[in-house]
Amino acid sequence: MEIDLGEDPLALDRQVCFALSVASRSVIGIYRPLLKPYGLTHPQYLVLLALWDSAPRSVKDLCDVLRAEPATLSPLLKRLEALGYVSRRRDRADERTLVVDLTEAGHALRAEAExxxxxxxxxxxxxxxxxxxxxxxxxxxxxxxxxxxxx
Structure with missing residues (x-):
């Protein structure tokens, strides 16, 4: 199969990466004012969505589901904990595993987030x-x- 990318394969307006980048920024921009009343950023909202789907979850599981690195997720989880939406604790069965769960406020926020x-x-x-x-x-x-x- 031969790939035909047209006359100018480097035209900016034909680049998938450009369209995805602009669309991503634009859509996330729509979320900003909707999340602001709850003190949330879009990445924090994604963490909560994952937890509303299934909680408690290990940090490793959250990283897999969100396709994120632990170094990226750690500050988000700390901030969510400071906001009172999640709690973090070591797994009793395996001290190396950090488990994240929703607090009562985190569960209650789901109704608003719907x-x-x-x-x-x-x-x-x-x-x-x-x-x-x-x-x-x-x-x-x-x-x-x-x-x-x-x-």
Whole structure:
């Protein structure tokens, strides 16, 4: 199979990396004012989403699910703990394992956070079906770059 990238394969407006970068910044920008009342950043919100899906979780499991490095996750977890949304403790069965769990406030925040996806879809002005298609394509891109199953 021959790949045809057109007349100018380096045209900025045709670069996947450029489109992904701009889209990522733009979409995360939509989340900022929605998360601000809770004192959250977007990466902290992603941690909470993972914990709302399944808690408690080890830091290693969170790193795997979020595709993050422990050095990146550690300050996020400390800040979430300072905000009162999570607790961290050593696993009794294996002291090397740090376990993260939701606090009562972290569990309660979920009800408020359920409004956020609706506001994001509303702000984007796109059909849910279109966003699901974008998500599926991005899942395939991610799988192609890290060798894992699509999101």
């Amino acid at each position: 409004k956020i996806p609706y506001r994001v879809v509303e702000t984007l002005g796109m059909e849910v079906r279109e966003l699901e298609e974008v998500h599926a394509v991005l899942g395939r891109v991610i799988a192609a770059t890290d060798g894992r199953e699509p999101l």
